[in-house]
Amino acid sequence: MGRRKVPLSRIENLSTRQVTFAKRRKGLFKKTHELSVLCDAQIGLIIFSSTGKLFQYCTEPSSMEHIIRMYQNASGTQNPANNDQLEAIHGELRMMQKETLNLQSSLQRFTGEDLSSIKFEDLDELEKQLECSLNKVRARKFELLQQQMDDLQMKKKMLQDENDQIYLLIKENEAAWDQHQQVAIVPNTEEHRGVLEQFPFSGEEQPSSVLQLATMPSVFNPYHLLPAQPNLQDLSLQQPQLW
Incomplete structure:
Protein backbone atom coordinates (compact mmCIF):
# COMPACT_ATOMS: atom_id res chain seq x y z
CA MET A 1 0.00 0.00 0.00
CA GLY A 2 1.32 3.50 -0.81
CA ARG A 3 1.22 6.54 1.44
CA ARG A 4 -2.05 8.31 1.26
CA LYS A 5 -2.02 12.07 0.99
CA VAL A 6 -3.59 13.69 4.01
CA PRO A 7 -5.71 16.70 3.13
CA LEU A 8 -4.66 19.95 4.87
CA SER A 9 -7.28 21.61 7.01
CA ARG A 10 -7.53 23.56 10.23
CA ILE A 11 -7.18 21.47 13.36
CA GLU A 12 -10.34 21.95 15.36
CA ASN A 13 -9.01 20.74 18.73
CA LEU A 14 -7.31 23.67 20.48
CA SER A 15 -4.79 21.58 22.45
CA THR A 16 -3.80 19.55 19.42
CA ARG A 17 -3.50 22.70 17.34
CA GLN A 18 -1.14 24.34 19.84
CA VAL A 19 1.05 21.20 20.09
CA THR A 20 1.23 20.93 16.29
CA PHE A 21 2.14 24.64 16.02
CA ALA A 22 4.99 24.30 18.51
CA LYS A 23 6.44 21.22 16.77
CA ARG A 24 6.16 22.60 13.24
CA ARG A 25 7.58 25.97 14.31
CA LYS A 26 10.70 24.39 15.73
CA GLY A 27 11.13 22.31 12.61
CA LEU A 28 10.67 25.35 10.40
CA PHE A 29 13.26 27.34 12.32
CA LYS A 30 15.67 24.39 12.11
CA LYS A 31 15.26 24.08 8.35
CA THR A 32 15.66 27.87 7.95
CA HIS A 33 18.89 27.85 9.92
CA GLU A 34 20.25 24.94 7.86
CA LEU A 35 19.38 26.71 4.62
CA SER A 36 21.05 29.93 5.80
CA VAL A 37 24.26 28.14 6.84
CA LEU A 38 24.55 25.79 3.87
CA CYS A 39 23.70 28.32 1.17
CA ASP A 40 24.99 31.53 2.86
CA ALA A 41 21.58 33.12 2.46
CA GLN A 42 20.14 36.00 4.48
CA ILE A 43 16.74 34.90 5.73
CA GLY A 44 14.22 36.69 7.87
CA LEU A 45 11.27 34.66 9.15
CA ILE A 46 8.31 36.21 11.03
CA ILE A 47 5.55 34.09 12.56
CA PHE A 48 2.42 35.20 14.45
CA SER A 49 0.49 32.55 16.34
CA SER A 50 -3.30 32.41 16.50
CA THR A 51 -3.12 34.32 19.81
CA GLY A 52 -1.03 37.11 18.25
CA LYS A 53 2.32 36.11 19.76
CA LEU A 54 5.39 36.96 17.65
CA PHE A 55 8.12 34.46 16.71
CA GLN A 56 10.97 35.46 14.42
CA TYR A 57 14.23 34.18 13.03
CA CYS A 58 16.95 36.27 11.41
CA THR A 59 20.26 35.23 9.86
CA GLU A 60 23.22 36.35 11.92
CA PRO A 61 24.81 38.88 12.00
CA SER A 62 22.03 40.70 10.16
CA SER A 63 18.98 42.19 11.85
CA MET A 64 15.31 42.01 11.01
CA GLU A 65 15.22 45.76 10.22
CA HIS A 66 18.09 45.37 7.75
CA ILE A 67 16.41 42.47 5.99
CA ILE A 68 13.09 44.36 5.80
CA ARG A 69 14.90 47.40 4.35
CA MET A 70 16.58 45.13 1.77
CA TYR A 71 13.19 43.70 0.87
CA GLN A 72 11.68 47.19 0.46
CA ASN A 73 14.56 48.32 -1.76
CA ALA A 74 14.39 45.15 -3.85
CA SER A 75 10.61 45.18 -4.23
CA GLY A 76 10.27 48.94 -4.62
CA THR A 77 7.79 49.21 -1.77
CA GLN A 78 9.83 51.71 0.24
CA ASN A 79 7.96 54.92 1.06
CA PRO A 80 10.05 58.09 0.44
CA ALA A 81 7.92 60.05 2.90
CA ASN A 82 8.94 57.71 5.68
CA ASN A 83 12.60 58.20 4.78
CA ASP A 84 12.20 61.99 4.89
CA GLN A 85 10.42 61.80 8.21
CA LEU A 86 13.13 59.52 9.56
CA GLU A 87 15.86 61.89 8.42
CA ALA A 88 14.03 64.80 10.05
CA ILE A 89 13.79 62.87 13.31
CA HIS A 90 17.51 62.05 13.19
CA GLY A 91 18.35 65.69 12.46
CA GLU A 92 16.25 66.90 15.38
CA LEU A 93 17.88 64.31 17.59
CA ARG A 94 21.35 65.50 16.60
CA MET A 95 20.35 69.12 17.26
CA MET A 96 19.00 68.23 20.72
CA GLN A 97 22.19 66.36 21.54
CA LYS A 98 24.24 69.39 20.48
CA GLU A 99 22.12 71.72 22.62
CA THR A 100 22.48 69.36 25.56
CA LEU A 101 26.26 69.39 25.23
CA ASN A 102 26.27 73.20 25.03
CA LEU A 103 24.12 73.46 28.16
CA GLN A 104 26.38 71.06 30.03
CA SER A 105 29.48 73.00 29.03
CA SER A 106 27.80 76.29 30.05
CA LEU A 107 26.88 74.84 33.41
CA GLN A 108 30.44 73.67 33.95
CA ARG A 109 31.68 77.16 33.09
CA PHE A 110 29.31 78.79 35.56
CA THR A 111 30.47 76.41 38.28
CA GLY A 112 34.13 77.01 37.36
CA GLU A 113 34.93 73.39 36.51
CA ASP A 114 36.05 73.58 32.85
CA LEU A 115 37.83 76.88 32.14
CA SER A 116 41.02 75.66 30.43
CA SER A 117 39.69 75.86 26.87
CA ILE A 118 37.89 79.23 27.23
CA LYS A 119 39.31 82.34 25.60
CA PHE A 120 39.91 85.65 27.33
CA GLU A 121 36.91 87.30 25.64
CA ASP A 122 34.67 84.43 26.71
CA LEU A 123 36.00 84.72 30.26
CA ASP A 124 35.18 88.44 30.29
CA GLU A 125 31.64 87.76 29.09
CA LEU A 126 31.28 84.97 31.66
CA GLU A 127 32.39 87.34 34.43
CA LYS A 128 29.77 89.92 33.41
CA GLN A 129 27.04 87.27 33.40
CA LEU A 130 28.07 86.06 36.83
CA GLU A 131 28.07 89.62 38.21
CA CYS A 132 24.61 90.25 36.78
CA SER A 133 23.34 86.99 38.30
CA LEU A 134 24.95 87.86 41.64
CA ASP A 151 6.61 91.31 59.47
CA LEU A 152 8.62 91.52 62.70
CA GLN A 153 7.84 95.21 63.11
CA MET A 154 4.14 94.57 62.61
CA LYS A 155 4.24 91.74 65.12
CA LYS A 156 6.10 93.96 67.59
CA LYS A 157 3.46 96.70 67.25
CA MET A 158 0.65 94.22 67.81
CA LEU A 159 2.34 92.86 70.92
CA GLN A 160 2.96 96.40 72.23
CA ASP A 161 -0.72 97.29 71.75
CA GLU A 162 -1.79 94.14 73.58
CA ASN A 163 0.67 94.92 76.37
CA ASP A 164 -0.70 98.47 76.73
CA GLN A 165 -4.27 97.18 76.89
CA ILE A 166 -3.34 94.63 79.54
CA TYR A 167 -1.49 97.34 81.54
CA LEU A 168 -4.53 99.65 81.47
CA LEU A 169 -6.79 96.81 82.51
CA ILE A 170 -4.51 95.96 85.44
CA LYS A 171 -4.43 99.61 86.53
CA GLU A 172 -8.22 99.86 86.41
CA ASN A 173 -8.56 96.69 88.47
CA GLU A 174 -6.03 97.96 91.04
CA ALA A 175 -7.84 101.32 91.34
CA ALA A 176 -11.17 99.57 91.79
CA TRP A 177 -9.67 97.25 94.40
CA ASP A 178 -8.09 100.12 96.35
CA GLN A 179 -11.38 102.01 96.38
CA HIS A 180 -13.18 98.92 97.60
CA GLN A 181 -10.62 98.42 100.39
CA GLN A 182 -10.90 102.06 101.52
CA VAL A 183 -14.69 101.80 101.66
CA ALA A 184 -14.52 98.51 103.58
CA ILE A 185 -11.72 99.37 106.06
CA VAL A 186 -11.75 103.12 106.79
CA PRO A 187 -14.51 103.82 109.35
CA ASN A 188 -16.86 106.77 109.27
CA THR A 189 -15.54 109.80 111.24
CA GLU A 190 -18.90 110.71 112.75
CA GLU A 191 -19.50 107.19 114.02
CA HIS A 192 -16.11 106.79 115.69
CA ARG A 193 -15.57 110.30 117.01
CA GLY A 194 -17.06 109.28 120.35
CA VAL A 195 -14.59 106.39 120.63
CA LEU A 196 -11.65 108.73 120.14
CA GLU A 197 -12.97 111.20 122.74
CA GLN A 198 -13.02 108.49 125.43
CA PHE A 199 -9.23 108.25 125.36
CA PRO A 200 -7.31 111.26 126.60
CA PHE A 201 -4.07 111.90 124.75
CA SER A 202 -1.29 114.15 125.80
CA GLY A 203 0.97 115.62 123.21
CA GLU A 204 0.95 117.92 120.24
CA GLU A 205 -0.82 115.63 117.68
CA GLN A 206 -4.15 113.95 118.36
CA PRO A 207 -5.18 110.78 116.39
CA SER A 208 -7.81 111.45 113.81
CA SER A 209 -9.02 107.88 113.31
CA VAL A 210 -9.18 104.50 114.96
CA LEU A 211 -6.46 103.24 112.63
CA GLN A 212 -4.01 105.84 113.86
CA LEU A 213 -5.02 104.98 117.39
CA ALA A 214 -4.21 101.34 116.80
CA THR A 215 -0.84 102.09 115.24
CA MET A 216 0.31 104.69 117.81
CA PRO A 217 2.82 103.52 120.43
CA SER A 218 1.81 103.29 124.03
CA VAL A 219 2.97 106.66 125.42
CA PHE A 220 0.61 106.94 128.34
CA ASN A 221 0.54 104.99 131.57
CA PRO A 222 -2.08 102.35 132.00
CA TYR A 223 -4.95 103.01 134.35
CA HIS A 224 -4.54 101.84 137.99
CA LEU A 225 -7.74 100.59 139.48
CA LEU A 226 -8.41 101.75 143.04
CA PRO A 227 -9.49 99.02 145.43
CA ALA A 228 -13.13 99.20 146.38
CA GLN A 229 -12.42 97.84 149.88
CA PRO A 230 -9.53 98.84 152.17
CA ASN A 231 -6.77 96.41 152.80
CA LEU A 232 -7.50 94.36 155.93
CA GLN A 233 -3.87 93.98 156.78
CA ASP A 234 -3.37 97.73 156.77
CA LEU A 235 -6.41 98.13 159.01
CA SER A 236 -5.09 95.60 161.49
CA LEU A 237 -1.83 97.46 161.74
CA GLN A 238 -3.60 100.76 162.43
CA GLN A 239 -5.88 99.41 165.28
CA PRO A 240 -4.32 99.34 168.79
CA GLN A 241 -3.84 96.03 170.39
CA LEU A 242 -5.91 95.43 173.49
CA TRP A 243 -3.71 92.93 175.08
Missing part, protein backbone atom coordinates in the same frame (compact mmCIF):
# COMPACT_ATOMS: atom_id res chain seq x y z
CA ASN A 135 23.24 91.27 41.69
CA LYS A 136 19.88 89.64 41.04
CA VAL A 137 20.47 87.14 43.84
CA ARG A 138 21.43 89.90 46.26
CA ALA A 139 18.41 92.00 45.31
CA ARG A 140 16.12 89.06 45.92
CA LYS A 141 17.87 88.34 49.23
CA PHE A 142 17.45 91.94 50.44
CA GLU A 143 13.80 91.88 49.38
CA LEU A 144 13.14 88.79 51.47
CA LEU A 145 15.01 90.29 54.43
CA GLN A 146 12.96 93.50 54.18
CA GLN A 147 9.75 91.49 54.14
CA GLN A 148 10.87 89.63 57.25
CA MET A 149 11.75 92.92 58.99
CA ASP A 150 8.34 94.38 58.11
Whole structure:
Protein backbone atom coordinates (compact mmCIF):
# COMPACT_ATOMS: atom_id res chain seq x y z
CA MET A 1 0.00 0.00 0.00
CA GLY A 2 1.32 3.50 -0.81
CA ARG A 3 1.22 6.54 1.44
CA ARG A 4 -2.05 8.31 1.26
CA LYS A 5 -2.02 12.07 0.99
CA VAL A 6 -3.59 13.69 4.01
CA PRO A 7 -5.71 16.70 3.13
CA LEU A 8 -4.66 19.95 4.87
CA SER A 9 -7.28 21.61 7.01
CA ARG A 10 -7.53 23.56 10.23
CA ILE A 11 -7.18 21.47 13.36
CA GLU A 12 -10.34 21.95 15.36
CA ASN A 13 -9.01 20.74 18.73
CA LEU A 14 -7.31 23.67 20.48
CA SER A 15 -4.79 21.58 22.45
CA THR A 16 -3.80 19.55 19.42
CA ARG A 17 -3.50 22.70 17.34
CA GLN A 18 -1.14 24.34 19.84
CA VAL A 19 1.05 21.20 20.09
CA THR A 20 1.23 20.93 16.29
CA PHE A 21 2.14 24.64 16.02
CA ALA A 22 4.99 24.30 18.51
CA LYS A 23 6.44 21.22 16.77
CA ARG A 24 6.16 22.60 13.24
CA ARG A 25 7.58 25.97 14.31
CA LYS A 26 10.70 24.39 15.73
CA GLY A 27 11.13 22.31 12.61
CA LEU A 28 10.67 25.35 10.40
CA PHE A 29 13.26 27.34 12.32
CA LYS A 30 15.67 24.39 12.11
CA LYS A 31 15.26 24.08 8.35
CA THR A 32 15.66 27.87 7.95
CA HIS A 33 18.89 27.85 9.92
CA GLU A 34 20.25 24.94 7.86
CA LEU A 35 19.38 26.71 4.62
CA SER A 36 21.05 29.93 5.80
CA VAL A 37 24.26 28.14 6.84
CA LEU A 38 24.55 25.79 3.87
CA CYS A 39 23.70 28.32 1.17
CA ASP A 40 24.99 31.53 2.86
CA ALA A 41 21.58 33.12 2.46
CA GLN A 42 20.14 36.00 4.48
CA ILE A 43 16.74 34.90 5.73
CA GLY A 44 14.22 36.69 7.87
CA LEU A 45 11.27 34.66 9.15
CA ILE A 46 8.31 36.21 11.03
CA ILE A 47 5.55 34.09 12.56
CA PHE A 48 2.42 35.20 14.45
CA SER A 49 0.49 32.55 16.34
CA SER A 50 -3.30 32.41 16.50
CA THR A 51 -3.12 34.32 19.81
CA GLY A 52 -1.03 37.11 18.25
CA LYS A 53 2.32 36.11 19.76
CA LEU A 54 5.39 36.96 17.65
CA PHE A 55 8.12 34.46 16.71
CA GLN A 56 10.97 35.46 14.42
CA TYR A 57 14.23 34.18 13.03
CA CYS A 58 16.95 36.27 11.41
CA THR A 59 20.26 35.23 9.86
CA GLU A 60 23.22 36.35 11.92
CA PRO A 61 24.81 38.88 12.00
CA SER A 62 22.03 40.70 10.16
CA SER A 63 18.98 42.19 11.85
CA MET A 64 15.31 42.01 11.01
CA GLU A 65 15.22 45.76 10.22
CA HIS A 66 18.09 45.37 7.75
CA ILE A 67 16.41 42.47 5.99
CA ILE A 68 13.09 44.36 5.80
CA ARG A 69 14.90 47.40 4.35
CA MET A 70 16.58 45.13 1.77
CA TYR A 71 13.19 43.70 0.87
CA GLN A 72 11.68 47.19 0.46
CA ASN A 73 14.56 48.32 -1.76
CA ALA A 74 14.39 45.15 -3.85
CA SER A 75 10.61 45.18 -4.23
CA GLY A 76 10.27 48.94 -4.62
CA THR A 77 7.79 49.21 -1.77
CA GLN A 78 9.83 51.71 0.24
CA ASN A 79 7.96 54.92 1.06
CA PRO A 80 10.05 58.09 0.44
CA ALA A 81 7.92 60.05 2.90
CA ASN A 82 8.94 57.71 5.68
CA ASN A 83 12.60 58.20 4.78
CA ASP A 84 12.20 61.99 4.89
CA GLN A 85 10.42 61.80 8.21
CA LEU A 86 13.13 59.52 9.56
CA GLU A 87 15.86 61.89 8.42
CA ALA A 88 14.03 64.80 10.05
CA ILE A 89 13.79 62.87 13.31
CA HIS A 90 17.51 62.05 13.19
CA GLY A 91 18.35 65.69 12.46
CA GLU A 92 16.25 66.90 15.38
CA LEU A 93 17.88 64.31 17.59
CA ARG A 94 21.35 65.50 16.60
CA MET A 95 20.35 69.12 17.26
CA MET A 96 19.00 68.23 20.72
CA GLN A 97 22.19 66.36 21.54
CA LYS A 98 24.24 69.39 20.48
CA GLU A 99 22.12 71.72 22.62
CA THR A 100 22.48 69.36 25.56
CA LEU A 101 26.26 69.39 25.23
CA ASN A 102 26.27 73.20 25.03
CA LEU A 103 24.12 73.46 28.16
CA GLN A 104 26.38 71.06 30.03
CA SER A 105 29.48 73.00 29.03
CA SER A 106 27.80 76.29 30.05
CA LEU A 107 26.88 74.84 33.41
CA GLN A 108 30.44 73.67 33.95
CA ARG A 109 31.68 77.16 33.09
CA PHE A 110 29.31 78.79 35.56
CA THR A 111 30.47 76.41 38.28
CA GLY A 112 34.13 77.01 37.36
CA GLU A 113 34.93 73.39 36.51
CA ASP A 114 36.05 73.58 32.85
CA LEU A 115 37.83 76.88 32.14
CA SER A 116 41.02 75.66 30.43
CA SER A 117 39.69 75.86 26.87
CA ILE A 118 37.89 79.23 27.23
CA LYS A 119 39.31 82.34 25.60
CA PHE A 120 39.91 85.65 27.33
CA GLU A 121 36.91 87.30 25.64
CA ASP A 122 34.67 84.43 26.71
CA LEU A 123 36.00 84.72 30.26
CA ASP A 124 35.18 88.44 30.29
CA GLU A 125 31.64 87.76 29.09
CA LEU A 126 31.28 84.97 31.66
CA GLU A 127 32.39 87.34 34.43
CA LYS A 128 29.77 89.92 33.41
CA GLN A 129 27.04 87.27 33.40
CA LEU A 130 28.07 86.06 36.83
CA GLU A 131 28.07 89.62 38.21
CA CYS A 132 24.61 90.25 36.78
CA SER A 133 23.34 86.99 38.30
CA LEU A 134 24.95 87.86 41.64
CA ASN A 135 23.24 91.27 41.69
CA LYS A 136 19.88 89.64 41.04
CA VAL A 137 20.47 87.14 43.84
CA ARG A 138 21.43 89.90 46.26
CA ALA A 139 18.41 92.00 45.31
CA ARG A 140 16.12 89.06 45.92
CA LYS A 141 17.87 88.34 49.23
CA PHE A 142 17.45 91.94 50.44
CA GLU A 143 13.80 91.88 49.38
CA LEU A 144 13.14 88.79 51.47
CA LEU A 145 15.01 90.29 54.43
CA GLN A 146 12.96 93.50 54.18
CA GLN A 147 9.75 91.49 54.14
CA GLN A 148 10.87 89.63 57.25
CA MET A 149 11.75 92.92 58.99
CA ASP A 150 8.34 94.38 58.11
CA ASP A 151 6.61 91.31 59.47
CA LEU A 152 8.62 91.52 62.70
CA GLN A 153 7.84 95.21 63.11
CA MET A 154 4.14 94.57 62.61
CA LYS A 155 4.24 91.74 65.12
CA LYS A 156 6.10 93.96 67.59
CA LYS A 157 3.46 96.70 67.25
CA MET A 158 0.65 94.22 67.81
CA LEU A 159 2.34 92.86 70.92
CA GLN A 160 2.96 96.40 72.23
CA ASP A 161 -0.72 97.29 71.75
CA GLU A 162 -1.79 94.14 73.58
CA ASN A 163 0.67 94.92 76.37
CA ASP A 164 -0.70 98.47 76.73
CA GLN A 165 -4.27 97.18 76.89
CA ILE A 166 -3.34 94.63 79.54
CA TYR A 167 -1.49 97.34 81.54
CA LEU A 168 -4.53 99.65 81.47
CA LEU A 169 -6.79 96.81 82.51
CA ILE A 170 -4.51 95.96 85.44
CA LYS A 171 -4.43 99.61 86.53
CA GLU A 172 -8.22 99.86 86.41
CA ASN A 173 -8.56 96.69 88.47
CA GLU A 174 -6.03 97.96 91.04
CA ALA A 175 -7.84 101.32 91.34
CA ALA A 176 -11.17 99.57 91.79
CA TRP A 177 -9.67 97.25 94.40
CA ASP A 178 -8.09 100.12 96.35
CA GLN A 179 -11.38 102.01 96.38
CA HIS A 180 -13.18 98.92 97.60
CA GLN A 181 -10.62 98.42 100.39
CA GLN A 182 -10.90 102.06 101.52
CA VAL A 183 -14.69 101.80 101.66
CA ALA A 184 -14.52 98.51 103.58
CA ILE A 185 -11.72 99.37 106.06
CA VAL A 186 -11.75 103.12 106.79
CA PRO A 187 -14.51 103.82 109.35
CA ASN A 188 -16.86 106.77 109.27
CA THR A 189 -15.54 109.80 111.24
CA GLU A 190 -18.90 110.71 112.75
CA GLU A 191 -19.50 107.19 114.02
CA HIS A 192 -16.11 106.79 115.69
CA ARG A 193 -15.57 110.30 117.01
CA GLY A 194 -17.06 109.28 120.35
CA VAL A 195 -14.59 106.39 120.63
CA LEU A 196 -11.65 108.73 120.14
CA GLU A 197 -12.97 111.20 122.74
CA GLN A 198 -13.02 108.49 125.43
CA PHE A 199 -9.23 108.25 125.36
CA PRO A 200 -7.31 111.26 126.60
CA PHE A 201 -4.07 111.90 124.75
CA SER A 202 -1.29 114.15 125.80
CA GLY A 203 0.97 115.62 123.21
CA GLU A 204 0.95 117.92 120.24
CA GLU A 205 -0.82 115.63 117.68
CA GLN A 206 -4.15 113.95 118.36
CA PRO A 207 -5.18 110.78 116.39
CA SER A 208 -7.81 111.45 113.81
CA SER A 209 -9.02 107.88 113.31
CA VAL A 210 -9.18 104.50 114.96
CA LEU A 211 -6.46 103.24 112.63
CA GLN A 212 -4.01 105.84 113.86
CA LEU A 213 -5.02 104.98 117.39
CA ALA A 214 -4.21 101.34 116.80
CA THR A 215 -0.84 102.09 115.24
CA MET A 216 0.31 104.69 117.81
CA PRO A 217 2.82 103.52 120.43
CA SER A 218 1.81 103.29 124.03
CA VAL A 219 2.97 106.66 125.42
CA PHE A 220 0.61 106.94 128.34
CA ASN A 221 0.54 104.99 131.57
CA PRO A 222 -2.08 102.35 132.00
CA TYR A 223 -4.95 103.01 134.35
CA HIS A 224 -4.54 101.84 137.99
CA LEU A 225 -7.74 100.59 139.48
CA LEU A 226 -8.41 101.75 143.04
CA PRO A 227 -9.49 99.02 145.43
CA ALA A 228 -13.13 99.20 146.38
CA GLN A 229 -12.42 97.84 149.88
CA PRO A 230 -9.53 98.84 152.17
CA ASN A 231 -6.77 96.41 152.80
CA LEU A 232 -7.50 94.36 155.93
CA GLN A 233 -3.87 93.98 156.78
CA ASP A 234 -3.37 97.73 156.77
CA LEU A 235 -6.41 98.13 159.01
CA SER A 236 -5.09 95.60 161.49
CA LEU A 237 -1.83 97.46 161.74
CA GLN A 238 -3.60 100.76 162.43
CA GLN A 239 -5.88 99.41 165.28
CA PRO A 240 -4.32 99.34 168.79
CA GLN A 241 -3.84 96.03 170.39
CA LEU A 242 -5.91 95.43 173.49
CA TRP A 243 -3.71 92.93 175.08
